Amino acid sequence: MEDNKKKQIALRISKKLYDDLLKWAEDEFRSLNGQIEYVLVESVKKRKKSKEK
Numbered sequence: 001m002e003d004n005k006k007k008q009i010a011l012r013i014s015k016k017l018y019d020d021l022l023k024w025a026e027d028e029f030r031s032l033n034g035q036i037e038y039v040l041v042e043s044v045k046k047r048k049k050s051k052e053k
Contacts, residue, residue, distance in 0.1 A: 011036070 013021075018032075025035035 021035055021039075022032050025032045028035065030038065
């Protein structure tokens with residue numbers, strides 16, 4: 001069964017990466033946290049698909 005509880009983590013990123021992610025989030029009408037989660041979820045999906053091949 002999937003655990004739907006959100007986990008909190010500390011994340012240290014460069015100012016440039018922060019600014020780039022914030023701009024991207026604004027472009028897609030997401031919060032910065034939502035954008036980071038979206039990018040991570042998509043990356044994990046892509047990795048899983050590539051391992052299946």
